[in-house]
Amino acid sequence: MVTNPLDYVEPLGKAGASGFTFHVEASKDNWKELIQRIKSQGMKPGVALKPGTPIEDVYPLVEAENPVEMVLVMTVAPGFGGQKFMPEMMDKVRILRKKYPSLDIEVDGGLGPSTIDMAASAGANCIVAGSSVFGAPEPAQVISLLRNSVEKGQQTH
Numbered sequence: 001m002v003t004n005p006l007d008y009v010e011p012l013g014k015a016g017a018s019g020f021t022f023h024v025e026a027s028k029d030n031w032k033e034l035i036q037r038i039k040s041q042g043m044k045p046g047v048a049l050k051p052g053t054p055i056e057d058v059y060p061l062v063e064a065e066n067p068v069e070m071v072l073v074m075t076v077a078p079g080f081g082g083q084k085f086m087p088e089m090m091d092k093v094r095i096l097r098k099k100y101p102s103l104d105i106e107v108d109g110g111l112g113p114s115t116i117d118m119a120a121s122a123g124a125n126c127i128v129a130g131s132s133v134f135g136a137p138e139p140a141q142v143i144s145l146l147r148n149s150v151e152k153g154q155q156t157h
């Protein structure tokens with residue numbers, strides 16, 4: 001998480017990033033400008049929210065005339081890898097999936113073989129996984145397992 005996301009849009013666009021996700025908590029006054037600039041750099045805009053932030057805070061950004069295309073539900077406090085997954089965040093994912101059936105919904109923090117089914121069945125279709133993949137003896141196997149769980153979850157939504 002950065003506090004001044006606007007400063008990073010152009011550098012990341014020029015570096016070739018395909019997406020740019022900013023925190024709703026850090027963009028209360030300039031999210032419309034951020035989305036416009038992200039798209040003008042050819043990137044897909046997403047908005048993230050911290051565990052303590054109500055899900056309603058992202059609705060205006062999803063329903064805007066020029067909307068974000070992904071919502072990232074943080075399942076740990078932003079800061080570092082290796083934290084414990086917060087299952088109570090799945091309520092946010094379920095609410096979003098019901099309200100926006102075709103929206104990309106990402107989860108980030110503590111995702112791995114023991115938690116992926118909770119996220120996938122709640123409706124998440126994009127997964128950020130750090131330690132469960134990079135700490136695995138066979139990272140490809142963990143990635144396959146995560147992917148299979150999400151594909152299975154998608155069939156029920």
Ligand SMILES: O=C(CO)[C@@H](O)[C@H](O)COP(=O)(O)O
Pocket residue numbers: 001076077078079080081082083108109110111128129130131132
């Ligand atoms: O950057 C963050 C949290 O700030 C996350 O992207 C975590 O780094 C994910 O790591 P794991 O929880 O999967 O280890």
